[in-house]
Amino acid sequence: MTKEKDTGFKRTDGRKFNQIREMKAKVGVVPNADGSALFSFGDTVAIAAVYGPKKMHPQHMQNPEKGTLRYTYNMLSFSVTERIKPGPSRRSQEISKISEWAIEPVLMIDNFPNAVIDVHVNILQANASTRCAGINAAALALAHAGIPMKNIVSSVSIGKLDKQLVVDVSKHEEDWEEGEGATDIPITFTPNGDITHIQLDGKIETKQLKEAIKLAREACKEIYELQKKTLKESIKINEKK
Amino acid sequence: MTNRTVVIPGEVIVTGEKFLPGENTERKGKDVVAMRYGLSEESNGLVKVIPLSGVYQPRKGNVVIGKVENITFSGWVVDIDVTENAFLSLSEVPRYVNKNSMSEVLDMGDMVIAKITEANKKSIDLTIKGRGFGKIEEGMIVKINSNKVPRVIGKEGSMINLIKEETKCEITVGQNGFVWIFGEKIENELLAKKAIIFITEKSYIDGLTDEVKKWFEKEKK
Secondary structure (H helix, E strand, O other), X not given: OOOOOOOOOOOOOOOOOOOOOOEEEEEOOOOOOOEEEEEEEOOEEEEEEEEEEEEOOOHHHOOOOOOEEEEEEEEOOOOOOOOOOOOOOHHHHHHHHHHHHHHHHHEOOOOOOOEXXXXXXXXXXXXXXXXXXXXXXXXXXXXXXXXXXXOOOEEEEEEEXXXXXXXXXXXXXXXXXXXXXXXXXXXXXXXXXXXXXXXXXXXXXXXXXXXXXXHHHHHHHHHHHHHHHHHHHOOOOOOOO | OOOOEEEOOOOEEEEOOOOEEOOOEEEEOOEEEEOOOEEEEEEOOEEEEEEOOOOOOOOOOOEEEEEEEEEEOXXXXXXXXXXXXXXXXXXXXXXXXXXXXXXXHOOOOOEEEEEEEEEOOOOEEEEOOOOOOEEOOOOEEEEOOHHHHHHHHOHHHHHHHHHHHHHOEEEEEOOXXXXXXXXXXXXXXXXXXXXXXXXXXXXXXXXXXHHHHHHHHHHHO
């Protein structure tokens, strides 16, 4: 892992600073969809379903030059302890747009003019890092749907609790109040190490941000390996009768 | 059979200048990289990825089965289950058609077997000139995943010929995943349908044709 030594910082759930929560991934969870996937970070569970490419409707939204990616992020009302109002909100619309931009660079949709690829991401259970779990699930589902892609993206959130950087923040850590408080940095990478999306909520020094990116890059490698394994193992070639 | 492995988008299949990137692959420096999720195959230096999922991509020369969606003054609009509707022009019908009674030749809702003469980003053109094309009057239609069509047809039509022989049915497989089955008896049609569904479910097995032969023997007892 990183050269950075373990400062002995204890996280509330007993994880090391660079340890991701237990991840689970599965493809083909929605039989009706063209492609689908489930991805979870501990208690955060996201399901993605991909439909298309299909004709864009209404017609005035069609783009004759290239296809469109339409990403819908939605938190189900029972995903958090206090019931949230179902339906689109300011927050979910923003996350939808952000996730769309995170995935679009790797998607090859130039060959689908007037068409749309619909990605529906639903959060079944939320315990922070939902957008990251959503992006990971969506990347799996898009590959599963057979859409031409340059690469698969992996996403992770880096937190800064007071002055300590941690990988994959949980809800408890997100509400950190001691010292400088909590900073949340969701980052998305391609396996080549290119960043397709980065957000920052809070404050952080330039030097430490660079460290955070380094940390995220390591973590994303781990996530990518899981995504790769999941996709490869979902097909059994030459299975014995 | 050549060696096949599962690849994911962005994965390096082979490294080396002597390999040629084929369907669904791309050259990146020295590597040949997959662009779609599927099975990679390499023969004579040509590397390609056989997709296992995804919607049908119309190609020139493909035989497809579609449904007449609309009648315009110069032809028929046919839905062949792709993003763009296909167009069957009046001039591509092998007999004289009275413009006022076009619905007598093909009405809305009719299923039709046609060939793609032109497929580009803007439009898909069809023809029903030739043997075996035209309106479907009887029989049954089965929809399968369009990625499984090559398995149903088999190498040089070995699989489809086997089913035709065993069931004595007439079968046309549209590249878009629609299969038309027409037999003397309904039992034969149902057997053919069952066989096709069996193939789509077992499509990863090596030596599938022999497997289907055994299956027919078992079914006929």
